[in-house]
Amino acid sequence: xxxxxxxxxxxxxxxxxxxxxxxxxxxxxxxxxxxxxxxxxxxxxxxxxxxxxxxxxxxxxxxxxxxxxxxxxxxxxxxxxxxxxxxxxxxxxxxxxxxxxxxxxxxxxxxxxxxxxxxxxxxxxxxxxxxxxxxxxxxxxxxxxxxxxxxxxxxxxxxxxxxxxxxxxxxxxxxxxxxxxxxxxxxxxxxxxxxxxxxxxxxxxxxxxxxxxxxxxxxxxxxxxxxxxxxxxxxxxxxxxxxxxxxxxxxxxxxxxxxxxxxxxxxxxxxxxxxxxxxxxxxxxxxxxxxxxxxxxxxxxxxxxxxxxxxxxxxxxxxxxxxxx
Amino acid sequence: xxxxxxxxxxxxxxxxxxxxxxxxxxxxxxxxxxxxxxxxxxxxxxxxxxxxxxxxxxxxxxxxxxxxxxxxxxxxxxxxxxxxxxxxxxxxxxxxxxxxxxxxxxxxxxxxxxxxxxxxxxxxxxxxxxxxxxxxxxxxxxxxxxxxxxxxxxxxxxxxxxxxxxxxxxxxxxxxxxxxxxxxxxxxxxxxxxxxxxxxxxxxxxxxxxxxxxxxxxxxxxxxxxxxxxxxxxxxxxxxxxxxxxxxxxxxxxxxxxxxxxxxxxxxxxxxxxxxxxxxxxxxxxxxxxxx
Amino acid sequence: xxxxxxxxxxxxxxxxxxxxxxxxxxxxxxxxxxxxxxxxxxxxxxxxxxxxxxxxxxxxxxxxxxxxxxxxxxxxxxxxxxxxxxxxxxxxxxxxxxxxxxxxxxxxxxxxxxxxxxxxxxxxxxxxxxxxxxxxxxxxxxxxxxxxxxxxxxxxxxxxxxxxxxxxxxxxxxxxxxxxxxxxxxxxxxxxxxxxxxxxxxxxxxxxxxxxxxxxxxxxxxxxxxxxxxxxxxxxxxxxxxxxxxxxxxxxxxxxxxxxxxxxxxxxxxxxxxxxxxxxxxxxxxxxxxxxxxxxxxxxxxxxxxxxxxxxxxxxxxxxxxxxxxxxxxxxx
Numbered sequence: 001x002x003x004x005x006x007x008x009x010x011x012x013x014x015x016x017x018x019x020x021x022x023x024x025x026x027x028x029x030x031x032x033x034x035x036x037x038x039x040x041x042x043x044x045x046x047x048x049x050x051x052x053x054x055x056x057x058x059x060x061x062x063x064x065x066x067x068x069x070x071x072x073x074x075x076x077x078x079x080x081x082x083x084x085x086x087x088x089x090x091x092x093x094x095x096x097x098x099x100x101x102x103x104x105x106x107x108x109x110x111x112x113x114x115x116x117x118x119x120x121x122x123x124x125x126x127x128x129x130x131x132x133x134x135x136x137x138x139x140x141x142x143x144x145x146x147x148x149x150x151x152x153x154x155x156x157x158x159x160x161x162x163x164x165x166x167x168x169x170x171x172x173x174x175x176x177x178x179x180x181x182x183x184x185x186x187x188x189x190x191x192x193x194x195x196x197x198x199x200x201x202x203x204x205x206x207x208x209x210x211x212x213x214x215x216x217x218x219x220x221x222x223x224x225x226x227x228x229x230x231x232x233x234x235x236x237x238x239x240x241x242x243x244x245x246x247x248x249x250x251x252x253x254x255x256x257x258x259x260x261x262x263x264x265x266x267x268x269x270x271x272x273x274x275x276x277x278x279x280x281x282x283x284x285x286x287x288x289x290x291x292x293x294x295x296x297x298x299x300x301x302x303x304x305x306x307x308x309x310x311x312x313x314x315x316x317x318x319x320x321x322x323x324x325x
Numbered sequence: 326x327x328x329x330x331x332x333x334x335x336x337x338x339x340x341x342x343x344x345x346x347x348x349x350x351x352x353x354x355x356x357x358x359x360x361x362x363x364x365x366x367x368x369x370x371x372x373x374x375x376x377x378x379x380x381x382x383x384x385x386x387x388x389x390x391x392x393x394x395x396x397x398x399x400x401x402x403x404x405x406x407x408x409x410x411x412x413x414x415x416x417x418x419x420x421x422x423x424x425x426x427x428x429x430x431x432x433x434x435x436x437x438x439x440x441x442x443x444x445x446x447x448x449x450x451x452x453x454x455x456x457x458x459x460x461x462x463x464x465x466x467x468x469x470x471x472x473x474x475x476x477x478x479x480x481x482x483x484x485x486x487x488x489x490x491x492x493x494x495x496x497x498x499x500x501x502x503x504x505x506x507x508x509x510x511x512x513x514x515x516x517x518x519x520x521x522x523x524x525x526x527x528x529x530x531x532x533x534x535x536x537x538x539x540x541x542x543x544x545x546x547x548x549x550x551x552x553x554x555x556x557x558x559x560x561x562x563x564x565x566x567x568x569x570x571x572x573x574x575x576x577x578x579x580x581x582x583x584x585x586x587x588x589x590x591x592x593x594x595x596x597x598x599x600x601x602x603x604x605x606x607x608x609x610x611x612x613x614x615x616x617x
Numbered sequence: 618x619x620x621x622x623x624x625x626x627x628x629x630x631x632x633x634x635x636x637x638x639x640x641x642x643x644x645x646x647x648x649x650x651x652x653x654x655x656x657x658x659x660x661x662x663x664x665x666x667x668x669x670x671x672x673x674x675x676x677x678x679x680x681x682x683x684x685x686x687x688x689x690x691x692x693x694x695x696x697x698x699x700x701x702x703x704x705x706x707x708x709x710x711x712x713x714x715x716x717x718x719x720x721x722x723x724x725x726x727x728x729x730x731x732x733x734x735x736x737x738x739x740x741x742x743x744x745x746x747x748x749x750x751x752x753x754x755x756x757x758x759x760x761x762x763x764x765x766x767x768x769x770x771x772x773x774x775x776x777x778x779x780x781x782x783x784x785x786x787x788x789x790x791x792x793x794x795x796x797x798x799x800x801x802x803x804x805x806x807x808x809x810x811x812x813x814x815x816x817x818x819x820x821x822x823x824x825x826x827x828x829x830x831x832x833x834x835x836x837x838x839x840x841x842x843x844x845x846x847x848x849x850x851x852x853x854x855x856x857x858x859x860x861x862x863x864x865x866x867x868x869x870x871x872x873x874x875x876x877x878x879x880x881x882x883x884x885x886x887x888x889x890x891x892x893x894x895x896x897x898x899x900x901x902x903x904x905x906x907x908x909x910x911x912x913x914x915x916x917x918x919x920x921x922x923x924x925x926x927x928x929x930x931x932x933x934x935x936x937x938x939x940x941x942x943x944x945x946x947x948x949x950x
Contacts, residue, residue, distance in 0.1 A: 017338075042811035156901055186675035187838065191882035191897035213812060216884035244888050257816030259845035260886060264864065267820045268845070271813040274781045507729035510690045511789070513713075514720055515743030515796060529733045 003070075004174055004207050005031040005054070010067035010077075012046075012053045019279040023049040023062065025231040028304070033174060036201055036208045038218030038239065040254075041228035044275050047211045050228070051177045054209070055094050056084040072174065090120045093168035097180040099160040102167060103152040109136075109163055110148035116170050135166040138203075140196050158189035165197070172204055179211045194221055215254060219243055227251050230276055230286035237310035247310065247317040249291045285315065293318075338610055345606035351599040359415040366408035367393040371564060376403045382582050398584040401573060406584060410592045413567040416560065417593070420477065421547035424484035428546075429539050431485065432492025437528050439493070440500035441519070451497055454490045462487040466549055470558045480559055484546050495538045499531035533611040540604030544597045551593055567593045620663040621800060621832050622687060622719075626696035629657040629682050654905045656682040658856035659696070661932070664800065669826060669833045671847030671864065673840060673879070677905055679856040681804050684836045688721040688802040689714035700800070717747055720793035724805040726785035730777040736763070736788055737773030744795045762791040766821060783814035790821065800832040801825075807842065815842075822846060840883045844868050852876050855905060855913040858932055862939035872939070872946040874918045912944065920945055 012024040024046045031037055041047040052058050054069060056076060069076040071092060076084065088094075096102060104112055113132035117123045123131075129148065136144035139162040152160055161181055168176050178197075182190040198221055201208050212218050218225060218239070225242050227235040227250065235248040246252040255261065256269035273290040276282060282289055288298035297315045304313045305323040317323050340346055358365065368375055368391070380389045380403035387395045389405070397406040439450040457465070469483035503509060504527060512522045553559040554568030565573065567589045574585025632653040657679040664670045674680045685691040687698045689705035692712040698705050705719055706712045723729040730739055740762055741755040750758045760770040766787040777785055786806060793801055803822070807815040819842065825831050837843050843850055844864055851861040852875065860873040871877040878898035900917040903909050909916050915925035924944050932942040 017334075042813060158901060186902065187840070187879060187884070188675065188882045188898045189901070190884070192899075194884070195897055214884065215812075216886045219887040220884055240887070240889055243886065254812055255886075257813050258886065259816075259819065259841045262845065264845050265823065267823055268816040270816040270820055272817075274783055274814060275811065507723035507725065508731045510685075511721065511723070511729055511792065512731070512742070514688065514690065515717060515746055517742060517746045521746075526731050526734075530731065 003030040004033040004035070004072060006068075006070040007054070008068045008070075010050070010053060010069060011065045012049050012058055012062055013065045014062040016061060016279065021278045022231050022281070023278055024053060026067070027228075027231075027233050028067075029226055029233060029236060031175070031207050031209065034201070034205045034207055035224065036198070036210060036222045038222030038225045039209055039211045039228060040213065040215060040218055040225060042213055042275055044230075044278060045228040046231040046278070047228045048179055051094065051179050051209060051211050054175075054177055055088055055092055056081070057094070086120075089116060089168075089173065090171045091173050092175045092177065093171070093173045095161075095164050095168050095176060095178045095181045097183055099157070099164040100152070102164040103160060105152055108149055108151055109155075113148070113167060113170060116167050120171050131170070132166070135169055136163070138196075138200060139163075139166045139169070140192060141166075158185050158193070161185060161193065162196075165193070165200075169200065169204060169206070173206060175207045175209070176201075177209045177211070180213070182217065183212070183214070190217070197221065215243065215258065216260075227254075230281055231278055232286070232313060233304075233311075234287065234313045235311065241310065245319045245321070247312040247319050247321060247323070248287075248314050249293050249316075249318060250287050252318055253290075285313075335610060339606060342606050345602055348599040348602035348606075351595060352603060355414060355596050355599070356418060358411055359418050362408075362411040362415050366405070366411050367391075368405040368408045370404045370409040370412050373563075378403050382577065382585065384582070385584055397588045398582075400570065400585045401577070406570075406588055409565060409570055410567065410589050413565060413570050413589060414592060414596065416477075416564060416566040417547045417550060417568075417596070420481055420484065420550045420566070421543050424481045424488065424546040424550075425539055425543035427481065427485045428489040428542060429492050429535065432489035432494075433496040433528060433531070433535055435489070436493040436496025436498075437500040437523050437531060440497050440504050441523050441527060447497075451493075454493045454497075457490045458494065462545070463549060463552060466553060467556075467558065470553055475559070475561055477560060480550060480553065483553075484549055487549065488542050488546060491538055491542055492535060495534050496528075496531050499534050500527050503527045503530045537604060537608040537611060540600060540607060544600040544604065547593070547600075548597055621666040621668075621701065622662075622664040622834070623699045623702075624660055624662040624683075624687065624696065625699065627657055627660045627662075627683065627686055627693050627698060628655065628695040629679070629686060629691065630654070630694040631656055652906065655679075655856045655908070656905065657686065657693075660853075660856075660858055661696075662851060662858065662861070664832060664834060666799075666832055667830050668849060669835055669847045671843035671850040672834060672836045672853060673838065673843050673850060674853035675838060675879075675902055677855075677902060678853045679905075680836050680853050683853070684721070684802045684804050684834060687834060688719050689716065690721060717743070717796050718799045720796050720798040720801055722786070722789055722793055722801060722803040722806045724808055726782055726789050726809070727777075729789050730785055730792075732777050734776075735773065736775055736777065736780075739777075739788065740773070740792045740795050743792065744797075747796065749795075749797060758795065759791075762795045763788075765794060765825075766791045767817075781814075782810050783817060786810065786818055787821065790818075790825075794825070794829075798831070800834065802834045802836070804836045805838070806835075808837070808839070819846060840868075840879060852879070855903065855908050857913060857942065858940070859914065859942050860940065861932075862937075866937070866939065872941050872948075873914075873943050874920055874947060875914050877947060878917070912942075920947070 008028050010024055010027045014021040014023055027050055039047045039050065053064055058064060064077055067077065110129060110132060114128040117128050132148060133144040136147060141147055141159060141162050182193050194217060210218060210221055222239050225237065225239045226233050227248065229250050235242060235246065235251045242251065243255065246255060253271040257271060259268060262268050271290055276286060284299040284301050288294040293316045302313050302315045304311050305325065307321060312323060380399050381401055383395060383399045385396060385398040387398060389395055395405050400406055400409060435450060439447040466483045466487040469486055470480060473479035473483060509522065509526060512526050550559060550566065551568030554566045555572045559568060560566055570589035571586050577585050630653055660683060672680045682691065686693045692706050700716055700718055705714060705716050707715050737759050740759045744750045744758060745752060745755055759773050763770055763772055768784065768787050807818050810818060823846065826833065835843060835846055847864045849862065850864050850867050852859050852873065854875050860867060860876050867876060868880065871880060882897050898917050903916060911927045912925040912930050915921045918925065922945060930942040930944050932940050934940045
């Protein structure tokens with residue numbers, strides 16, 4: 001299979017005062033061209049660090065300590081920063097939760113978009129303006145030519161995020177990593193951006209990794225879903241299948257705790273306890289202390305068990321799927 | 326994660342900077358020596374009866390009439406310089422710490438209350454503070470000492486008046502930020518009196534930047550006191566502080582009797598640099614933007 | 618049904634002092650528009666005893682400001698917030714809260730607990746000051762409230778930084794409960810928590826409602842949560858209430874186009890493999906500095922007619938107890 005992105009055993013660790021934090025610890029997944037994959041997890045699950053690792057954006061004291069990231073067959077781990085910079089924007093781009101991470105407050109939108117284009121190809125000013133205006137229109141910004149002359153602070157939060165998305169799309173990368181891009185936005189704006197993102201990804205043939213804590217938005221967007229817990233992917237599979245028949249008790253717990261599942265006024269089913277500190281993970285399965293199904297077997301780390309389309313990292317997967325050992 | 330107190334963590338981090346640690350040792354040793362001065366020095370420099378003019382202006386290492394070695398030489402009155410420096414440090418530290426503490430108390434209260442009350446009171450108070458900050462502290466202190474006259478209390482008062490504004494500015498900025506936080510709103514939802522909200526909730530949370538200002542202002546107070554004494558506006562001649570020792574020895578510099586001025590100067594610089602190094606490290610550690 | 622809280626024409630204006638440029642312009646004879654934001658614009662609202670009212674709206678609609686006025690943390694610019702007929706804040710130039718019967722839970726549990734106080738002191742401070750408990754009884758009282766929110770009594774000896782976000786929110790709830798309030802104003806109390814922790818805190822609120830019969834104003838942007846916890850909902854848009862009513866009725870049969878649009882944009886969990894059809898509302902939230910004339914929603918409203926551009930719709934109560942501010946309400950769907 002010729003995957004666009006193949007991540008094998010990725011490990012990104014942070015050496016902090018409180019010990020070694022294994023933010024990402026043995027993560028493997030792949031992504032086909034044009035595919036939208038949702039990466040779901042709670043805070044501290046390692047989902048954002050995974051996204052940053054893909055672009056080589058992990059800063060000290062963090063470091064990719066092992067594994068491989070192959071984008072279009074090319075190994076990214078160990079690539080010098082200069083090479084990575086050439087790839088970023090052109091082959092792979094990122095949209096952050098806070099658009100001000102992308103936008104420079106003292107440059108006009110036009111200048112920023114022109115610079116993003118010029119970083120990778122020779123382009124005339126007029127051509128750059130045309131392409132920028134065209135993209136702004138496509139991400140849902142009315143009156144795009146006039147907006148090109150504005151500064152980021154003159155735009156609303158939703159508009160800024162649209163501009164950040166347009167910049168990510170400028171060089172037509174084959175992969176965009178989106179880190180909670182709609183979390184800070186209002187629901188009505190979020191719905192607009194989700195709809196546009198889905199259409200744009202299809203038009204451009206761009207693959208998306210959509211990082212989010214919100215199962216509902218991911219379910220609306222992604223064809224496949226990866227669930228992360230404590231630095232590892234614990235479940236993977238087609239979105240509908242995973243949400244209908246979760247195999248990992250953690251996925252089940254997340255679904256059960258959504259208020260839309262329970263009848264109004266009833267107690268929600270909750271996952272007991274809280275997410276563990278990554279500097280001090282329990283032996284064996286990291287979810288075992290919060291898991292209703294945990295037993296002696298869970299003292300040892302579970303291996304990833306795969307079927308043709310799904311994977312789970314659990315000793316006691318739920319449901320009637322026949323998981324190979 | 327090992328459960329250590331925030332103070333313990335702070336201390337461990339502090340010890341990682343060798344220079345700051347050395348500076349802290351210097352400061353601590355100086356304070357200790359200043360406290361113990363009456364017991365460690367061979368001579369009481371304020372006791373005029375023990376001074377003999379025959380011992381005056383002798384170089385370091387000179388064995389005096391009373392039989393002990395003047396390791397740092399003697400001054401124009403025949404005082405043992407080592408003893409005089411330690412007694413001088415005593416005065417400098419007393420004045421510096423007292424002025425620093427008083428300026429801290431007055432300035433922090435003023436700043437925090439201004440931030441809490443808001444409105445015209447805040448504007449008036451902070452404009453006045455700004456106005457004062459636009460004058461050099463030394464100028465203000467000079468005028469005040471000239472008006473108030475000599476004496477330890479007057480000197481401290483002048484230093485406090487010249488320096489409280491720095492605390493007020495810092496406290497005001499920090500308190501305004503804390504005032505907007507929800508825990509203050511929550512406290513105001515209970516019948517706790519307003520002054521208690523200021524002193525129990527807001528001020529303790531403004532401490533980190535204030536501690537930084539405090540260390541630097543103590544060093545400043547000491548330097549300022551030395552400057553005033555050097556100019557002859559400080560303490561009476563019978564109780565020479567470091568500044569006055571330097572001033573007294575100044576006239577002998579050209580005749581080669583360097584030690585009368587230089588050694589008190591070295592002691593002063595050492596103390597001030599050490600306090601500043603400690604303050605710098607504390608500031609770096611308390612600055613969340615430099616936190617790793 | 619007796620109204621425990623009654624807001625009468627509450628208004629909150631924020632006006633920034635004129636800037637240098639404005640003053641110069643005025644000196645030169647140019648008219649200057651005052652920079653005034655109506656965060657809350659003439660809102661009247663009642664909360665019955667024992668009721669949970671959900672207050673929903675997007676960012677900047679004034680829902681937090683309304684909550685703070687009801688909690689007695691911010692004084693209204695005009696109008697009154699009454700608790701049993703008595704204003705929650707005194708009048709005068711610097712109004713202070715006059716009652717402790719309203720307590721508030723804040724969004725960010727990292728900012729709402731004094732980081733330098735022990736949990737025990739945080740919880741006990743109010744009741745001691747209020748004379749509810751003596752200093753000697755305080756420890757036992759604190760332990761009781763910590764237990765009520767599912768925390769170990771040993772928590773009293775520790776500091777906020779030793780707790781996770783969810784546990785801190787429990788402490789904040791214990792602090793509010795220790796004041797024996799009749800009503801809790803909860804401003805996005807779970808928005809900053811992880812999904813699995815959100816459920817724990819929501820369950821805690823449900824338990825408190827059952828056990829203590831608390832009245833609550835539950836402010837949130839999350840329609841799913843509000844639907845789950847509230848008896849009645851109020852929808853706000855740009856400082857004004859646009860619709861109120863019993864939760865189920867409003868969610869199943871919204872009459873205001875904005876309510877409908879919000880419900881349509883709410884992300885829903887998709888369990889089948891079908892493609893999702895998004896039905897987002899067009900346009901952006903207008904700036905509260907310059908709200909559109911007439912109905913504030915008319916620029917984004919699919920059913921806009923000429924009258925909407927000029928006439929401001931009043932909030933009108935219908936026979937079934939629902940209130941609506943729309944010239945052309947949606948009919949049953």
